[in-house]
Amino acid sequence: MNKVLMSGNNIIGEAAIRAGCRFYAGYPITPQNELTEYMAEHMRKAEGGVFIQSESEVAAINMIAGASATGARVMTSSSSPGISLKQEGISSMAACELPGVIVNIMRGGPGLGNIRPSQGDYFQATRGGGHGDYRTMVFAPATCQELADLTMDAFDAADKYRTPVMILADGMMGQMMEPIIFKSPAPRVYPEKFMLRGAGSGKSKFIRGLLLDPIDAEEHNWKLARKYEVITEHETLCEEHNLEEADMVIVAYGTAARIAKGAIKRLRDHGMKIGLFRPITLWPFPELKLRALSAKVKNFLVFEMSTGQMLEDVRLALQGYAHIDFHGRPGGAVPTPAEFANVVARLYNKRD
Numbered sequence: 001m002n003k004v005l006m007s008g009n010n011i012i013g014e015a016a017i018r019a020g021c022r023f024y025a026g027y028p029i030t031p032q033n034e035l036t037e038y039m040a041e042h043m044r045k046a047e048g049g050v051f052i053q054s055e056s057e058v059a060a061i062n063m064i065a066g067a068s069a070t071g072a073r074v075m076t077s078s079s080s081p082g083i084s085l086k087q088e089g090i091s092s093m094a095a096c097e098l099p100g101v102i103v104n105i106m107r108g109g110p111g112l113g114n115i116r117p118s119q120g121d122y123f124q125a126t127r128g129g130g131h132g133d134y135r136t137m138v139f140a141p142a143t144c145q146e147l148a149d150l151t152m153d154a155f156d157a158a159d160k161y162r163t164p165v166m167i168l169a170d171g172m173m174g175q176m177m178e179p180i181i182f183k184s185p186a187p188r189v190y191p192e193k194f195m196l197r198g199a200g201s202g203k204s205k206f207i208r209g210l211l212l213d214p215i216d217a218e219e220h221n222w223k224l225a226r227k228y229e230v231i232t233e234h235e236t237l238c239e240e241h242n243l244e245e246a247d248m249v250i251v252a253y254g255t256a257a258r259i260a261k262g263a264i265k266r267l268r269d270h271g272m273k274i275g276l277f278r279p280i281t282l283w284p285f286p287e288l289k290l291r292a293l294s295a296k297v298k299n300f301l302v303f304e305m306s307t308g309q310m311l312e313d314v315r316l317a318l319q320g321y322a323h324i325d326f327h328g329r330p331g332g333a334v335p336t337p338a339e340f341a342n343v344v345a346r347l348y349n350k351r352d
Contacts, residue, residue, distance in 0.1 A: 138281060253278055274348065
């Protein structure tokens, strides 16, 4: 397998097509437009591929829901405010147990904000974002190679659990270029049990999210809850970097984790024992592995390009067994590794 040099947005598109995505619907918004453009050009080259530039983000999410119901592998993408518009459809896909991949290349907010990279959509992604008792699996890549790998994995997870899965990156990751290798996709297990095939294809099937009887609705909610427990048990991912003998641990994901690694290298060169804990799945959050670290490390620093959203999950995981500091840069401000290293050094020298 040869390495290829591609931008992040294009990598997601190519990985999706290689994973078997054959229906894409989306609406333009910066900084993910290159992904939509890539799908427009290349989906028509894939056998059975369909590309639609929809009239709105609301239309796009409902289009992929319909295509998913027929058994197609589907994807849509947008950025921050566009994902907000898709939330009712994502909730509906979760209720109907329809697999699909949703890509969010985050930008600065709230509101229309700006087109700079940000991590202000953590709550939206990990707390469901829409209405009702549902969860969405969330992958948070930190490299272009992970953009490729996790996009393929997202399609497999969506099929396996019959649920929408989100890829959460940001404008910097969407625009950056790195050499990558596309892995071979896993053979697809087709979801024959729920696929709608039309009249004459056997016993009638129904896909619906409207459950007017409260007992039926409660049973369905508990069914979904049990599925989310299985996902939490089997699909939690994280990276542990330089944790041997560390006496301070930075918790960061995505682009913030890349910045943190650069800072850690500088700080370790000056004798500071600092490590990194990087959640790769933001939901399910790797709380048990993080909590286990508190048995030997008592100082944690959460770093996000937001005012502090993952911070809440870190607090829940550590349950008061360690001291937690926070450093955030919201609204599209991206610090350099050197700038962040100065912040970490001050806190490291003040620790108990």
